[in-house]
Amino acid sequence: MLPNRLYDTYMDKEIKHMGTKAGKLLLFGGVYSNLQALEKLIQIADEAGIPPENCISTGDLTGYCAQPEETVQLFQKWGALSIAGNVELQLANDSEDCGCDFKSGSRCDDFSKMWFPYTKGRLSKESLDSMKNIPEYISFDYGNKKVTVVHGNYGNTSEFIFKSNATESKERCFKETKSDIIIAGHCGLPFHQTIKEKVWLNPGVIGMPANDGTPRVWYMMLDIVNGEVIYTHHSFEYDAESAQKLMYKNHLPEAYGDTLTSGIWDNMEILPELEKMGQGIPIYFNQEQKNTIQTKTQKKMANTYYDPADLRKFGKITEWSEELGTKFFDYYGKVFEEGALSAREKSLIALAVSHVVKCPYCIDAYTKDGLQKGITKEEMMEAVHVGAAIEGGATLVHGVQMMNKYNKLSM
Known part of the structure; x- marks a missing residue:
């Protein structure tokens, strides 16, 4: 045996x-x-x-x-x-x-x-x-x-x-x-x-x-x-x-x-990164299924510019550019493998960057991913503040460019 x-x-x-x-x-x-x-x-x-x-x-x-x-x-x-x-x-x-x-x-x-x-x-x-x-x-x-x-x-x-x-x-x-x-x-x-x-x-x-x-x-x-x-x-x-x-x-x-x-898996250990992003987002393959889901759940939020269900369509970007899209997802998956940084550390970085680039899809995905990896709410919020500090600092440091230009033009 x-x-x-x-x-x-x-x-x-x-x-x-x-x-x-x-x-x-x-x-x-x-x-x-x-x-x-x-x-x-x-x-x-x-x-x-x-x-x-x-x-x-x-x-x-x-x-x-x-x-x-x-x-x-x-x-x-x-x-x-x-x-x-x-x-x-x-x-x-x-x-x-x-x-x-x-x-x-x-x-x-x-x-x-x-x-x-x-x-x-x-x-x-x-x-x-x-x-x-x-x-x-x-x-x-x-x-x-x-x-x-x-x-x-x-x-x-x-x-x-x-x-x-x-x-x-x-x-x-x-x-x-x-x-x-x-x-x-x-x-x-x-x-x-x-x-x-x-x-x-x-x-x-x-x-x-x-x-x-x-x-x-x-x-x-x-x-x-x-x-x-x-x-x-x-x-x-x-x-x-x-x-x-x-x-x-x-x-x-x-x-x-x-x-x-x-309807939520206890963990997402077996899932590739793209499928992880779909956790908690109702699946539908046609409009009738979408309407049924919305009727049963009595959709709690009004329609917004960003439809949470669109996160499941992320993989479809390969349809208009298969070669480049496939290369991106291969790269994306490789980035989030364990390396010099742990998967937990990478999830926190991704969450902070998600807020800096203001991507609601990414915020949803990496909040869920963080929960799965045991990241606390205090750690998440601290990561968001780090992202905010860097973003704010980057904005302010560009004020030096404004000051230089002003001084040059006003001489």
Whole structure:
């Protein structure tokens, strides 16, 4: 046995081909033992007339929440398709951790040492044995496209792939699988991205909110219209309070339980800088979703010139200048890595500069980032004063230029 390491690193990259699919498809991932969310999703599929064989999961059926055995049994009774996520691979091989590739000693790593043994201990022998029969990757033909389903990435199930990162890794996945469309999971955030006429889709997860300050969870629909494959993002709310109470009752991480109803992740350790900026900002992919969010929350602030939701559009600046935009985000991410300065120190500097350049998006982003890094309100305010002092001093020192010019002209 290879401890504390994902087995797929040492396995053949076999892709199970499922033939041709027709009709609407429902895509989802990360059930995470959240029985209440799975019950709601099955209801949605039934009401939409989508048969179980057209409902496809990107893996991690079990996880953070309190009902792993009940979730596995319901999923098997439903008859939907799934690939193996890192959790299934680890359970199938009797490993001792979830294989999520969390940084050792991080909050996510510490939490996994609580929920993974709980999950493993609550699953029946039959459910554990069933994990061994789940394929790591599946593919199928849909319309005129070849579609491959992966968890993190092809050949690296635990890789965290977001919209703003891993462009080369995504391109390699398309090439190695000879696919037109990749459906992936693992990262927990819904997105779609076109790369050289290929499409990367992440439907999001249903077991946890998407860090956008709402309790909604996400899935996708695929359909064929006029011979073309189209995709749409969808969200739903469910009985999150019951799922939360069961986590508390079973002494699972309370921080994850709180996330079910707050929609805010306890930490952002796995997120690239661009995705960190989106914390607490409701996600929407069309005007109808935006209107629904505003109606439900009864938008507390009047419309302003700066729309907080625009922060999520930051990544779109690459659309009008892909080469330069991509280089900027590569540089941006590199700047905020640990170096001579710690990530905490860099966050404080960024917060001070945000106030000097008067960017409300940056102020929101680095206030949240600072909270995640344990920066106190006193430290934040002191950093703002440092920025204000430098800005004020810079203004005043330029008064010397005025004085010199005045003296010269008045001689």
